[in-house]
Amino acid sequence: MNECILHEDLAKKVKNKMLSDEILFDIAEVFKIFGDSTRIKIIYALKLSELCVCDLAFITNSTQSAISHQLRILKQAKLVKSRKDGKVVYYSLKDNHVIKLFMIGREHVEEL
Amino acid sequence: MNECILHEDLAKKVKNKMLSDEILFDIAEVFKIFGDSTRIKIIYALKLSELCVCDLAFITNSTQSAISHQLRILKQAKLVKSRKDGKVVYYSLKDNHVIKLFMIGREHVEEL
């Protein structure tokens, strides 16, 4: 442990202003959800239209099972919602934060 | 492979409108960087002030080595920049996109 602390006052001041570990952890968790190709594809597809599982599998060139697993993760994270109609389950984005986050991420990538 | 495609026209239309796999991959990569507690802590600390490695280790309750590894990742992703002054290396956020992304992520978390 290199406990040097070159700028003690500054470092302590910053440490006091830090958000709680819990909040920072939760924020990281949200970004983690966006940090996977398959899930980002799902999110972008759902940004265009409400879709069912097999449509998403077709659109993302993935398997039904893989998509279903990822949709569960997205749903637990409250990023997507679903409605059931007979055998078919339709998924859509839960709110505008999801779209906002996606768009700013895209902006960032395209400006490099 | 369950090639059912319940809504063929819609699914094909959406598939055509999809961004390229490469762009979606890159977007996921950016979010992946934000998707780690240690890196989020670093980003938030740097949002408050330019800091050196050992300050960051102190602030995040982490080791010098762990922070240094993460800073390399953040730098490769062009999210932070550094300047050297003697033995000390000072890190800071590269641009406003980083702060924007962080803030919208935080908004999302706090509205759940």
Next chain:
DNA sequence: TTAATATATGAACAGATATTCATATGAAAG
């Protein structure tokens, strides 16, 4: 009831990733 279809789920496996530890590099001080 039985068959067919859409989705969900559990276990297993492979690949990715963060931390630790030891050590290297590079710069200033003595």
Next chain:
DNA sequence: CTTTCATATGAATATCTGTTCATATATTAA
């Protein structure tokens, strides 16, 4: 030049994560 200090880095390890495969559930049709 040697020592000290701040940072960087490589290897090893343990953990996490996404996909696959097989199968379960649930709903509709026959």
